[in-house]
Amino acid sequence: MAAPAEQTAHGRAFKIGYLASLDDTPAEGALPRFHDVRDLALAAENAGLDSFWVADHFIARMPNEGEVGQWEAFTFLSALAAVTTRIQLGPLVAATSFRNPALTAKMADSLDEISNGRFIMGLGAGWHEPEYLAFGYPFDHLASRFEEALQIIVPLLREGKADFHGEYVSATDAVLRPRGPSPKGPPILIGARRPRMLRLVARYADAWNTAWHTRPDVVAERWAEMRQICEEAGRDPATLELTAGAILRLGPNGEPAEGKPYQITGTTEEIAERLRGFVEVGARHLTLVIEPEGMVGFERFLPILDLLNQG
Numbered sequence: 359m360a361a362p363a364e365q366t367a368h369g370r371a372f373k374i375g376y377l378a379s380l381d382d383t384p385a386e387g388a389l390p391r392f393h394d395v396r397d398l399a400l401a402a403e404n405a406g407l408d409s410f411w412v413a414d415h416f417i418a419r420m421p422n423e424g425e426v427g428q429w430e431a432f433t434f435l436s437a438l439a440a441v442t443t444r445i446q447l448g449p450l451v452a453a454t455s456f457r458n459p460a461l462t463a464k465m466a467d468s469l470d471e472i473s474n475g476r477f478i479m480g481l482g483a484g485w486h487e488p489e490y491l492a493f494g495y496p497f498d499h500l501a502s503r504f505e506e507a508l509q510i511i512v513p514l515l516r517e518g519k520a521d522f523h524g525e526y527v528s529a530t531d532a533v534l535r536p537r538g539p540s541p542k543g544p545p546i547l548i549g550a551r552r553p554r555m556l557r558l559v560a561r562y563a564d565a566w567n568t569a570w571h572t573r574p575d576v577v578a579e580r581w582a583e584m585r586q587i588c589e590e591a592g593r594d595p596a597t598l599e600l601t602a603g604a605i606l607r608l609g610p611n612g613e614p615a616e617g618k619p620y621q622i623t624g625t626t627e628e629i630a631e632r633l634r635g636f637v638e639v640g641a642r643h644l645t646l647v648i649e650p651e652g653m654v655g656f657e658r659f660l661p662i663l664d665l666l667n668q669g
Contacts, residue, residue, distance in 0.1 A: 373643040375409030376402045379651045380429040399438050403445040411450035419488035439473035448478030451549040454507035455484045460529045463514035470538030482549040512562050515543030560591040569603025574635035577602045581640045602641035607649045608658040630665035
């Protein structure tokens with residue numbers, strides 16, 4: 359099990375984050391405008407949540423589900439960083455193949471400045487081929503492209519400079535000037551599942567994003583695998599923050615809602631107990647999707663949050 363996380367402002371020994379929808383066809387059937395996302399971020403901050411996230415996608419074209427678009431993640435994060443004061447912010451997770459890696463590091467450092475050190479650089483390799491084709495990005499060798507991108511992003515954020523020439527990306531005597539308030543740049547969270555990507559987590563990441571889950575035992579299995587990879591790489595697993603993502607489907611008045619297999623449903627007490635289970639197997643940061651989306655679902659979550667704050 360990982361070492362305990364630092365205690366939050368509300369006394370919890372673990373963090374809780376909220377993943378907001380930027381989609382143009384959310385569950386409630388309304389387009390989320392910036393003021394809607396802003397109000398959710400402020401509500402999350404005022405309620406004592408620790409982090410607020412947005413996904414990094416351009417468009418989704420899934421079989422039998424139609425087409426879904428989304429606002430651009432970093433643009434929204436910049437605005438959210440300017441209107442919040444305490445809560446951490448980040449993409450869950452940014453596809454390194456969407457942006458030049460040196461530019462990604464520059465954007466992250468700028469967000470570190472705007473947020474006064476509250477930005478988390480969430481990174482991943484990308485996965486949804488239709489948006490790559492639609493926006494003109496290559497979809498081949500995603501893991502290799504990701505590994506090369508890290509060899510530019512990480513030294514730029516940690517040391518302020520990078521010089522790397524790979525098969526897919528390069529940076530020649532690149533520097534970050536000026537720098538944000540975090541001496542080593544924002545923390546890096548990597549979303550990964552397969553062995554090659556997990557080895558990159560062990561080498562480069564401050565936190566590991568693992569999602570989406572309904573059962574703590576699955577989280578425990580994956581954390582055991584990750585700990586072994588860390589030990590093989592010569593890294594103390596306690597220095598890696600394990601995050602666990604879950605999708606909650608909440609009914610009114612604390613009653614169970616009809617959910618799908620990938621969602622956690624139940625009474626207020628049952629859902630709180632399930633989330634505690636993730637912490638018991640090592641998760642130090644929970645990242646939650648709450649349905650129904652928007653303020654309706656968030657307000658239904660507050661009684662669950664009260665129980666989690668009680669320990």
